[in-house]
Amino acid sequence: MLQAQIRESLNYIRTQTAVVPEVAIILGTGLGALSDQVKDRLEIPYKKIPHFPVSTVETHAGTLVFGTISGKKVVIMNGRQHYYEGYSMQEITYPIRVMKALGAGTLILSNAAGSVNQYFEAGDIMLITDHINLMGDNPLRGINDESLGPRYPDMFDAYSPDLIELAYSTAMKERIRTHKGVLVAVAGPNLETPAEYRFLRLIGADAVSMSTVPETLVAVHSSMKILGFCCITDKCTPEVLKSSDIKEIIRVANETEPRLTRLVSEVIRQMP
Secondary structure, X not given: OHHHHHHHXXXXXXXXXXXXXXXXXXXXXXXXXXXXXXXXXXXXXXXHOOOOOXXXXXXOOOEEEEEEEOOEEEEEEEOOXXXXXXXXXXXXXXXXXXXXXXXXXXXXXXXXXEEOOOOOOOOOEEEEXXXXXXXXXXXXXXXXXXXXXXXXXXXXXXXXXXXXXXXXXXXXXXXXXXXEEEEEEEOOOOOOOHHHHHXXXXXXXXXXXXXXXXXXXXXXXOOOEEEEEEEEEEEXXXXXXXXOOHHXXXXXXXXXXXXXXXXXXXXXXXXX
16 A cells, blocks of 8 residues: 555656655755755645645645755755644655655755753754654554565664764864754644653753654665754753743744755765
8 A cells, every 4th residue: 555655656756857866855944945955956746746745834835846956866855744733653754755765865854953951052953863752653553564664673873873973074164063962752732841851851862853753763664874953943951941932943943044054065965
């Protein structure tokens, strides 16, 4: 069933473009401007692709973009779907299956995240080294299709150490304040309580978000290399915790976007 759906999506996309992408990119908060750097651009609305879920979040455009960035062929999700929108885990990760089928071997992810590490500031960037899944679900539940991936995928080094080091060294050269850390994913859409933030810090998280982990699970299942970025939009440590302002979170994300876009573009250029 899933294989048949992927083929239908692929067949439609192939009527629009023959591009075989090297890199798949999900433009979460903080990375939307990267789409503007695509050369030889072709854009396909999600709603035209069979079986593709449509994003309902206002700041997510909802188009699949093909072209080149820094000399490499890419496919970009200009806007993602979230579990809290009401989709199943399988639905929100379906685009990963399609991008893999298109030929992409590397996946770059970004998100907006709150910091539970006292040393991270709003406006910083965090490279994801590991994650904790507290979303209460897993996109790999159910009957496994061995042609798509193994029943029990190994999550050791889920985020590529080579790509992390490339991104970190690039950030240092570009003088972009960047950390490494552990992401914890929660279902949302509400922000966390003070007690929950304290708990997340105690279990080893550095940042908290409502996305990215499901896509990572499916990408690992699909044998893709993964590089993940968090745009730190607010501090959620007990010492400075205050009521959250969504407008302020979006403002910080917008201010961080040029730095994250420059960093990702340069990392893509240097990828082997």
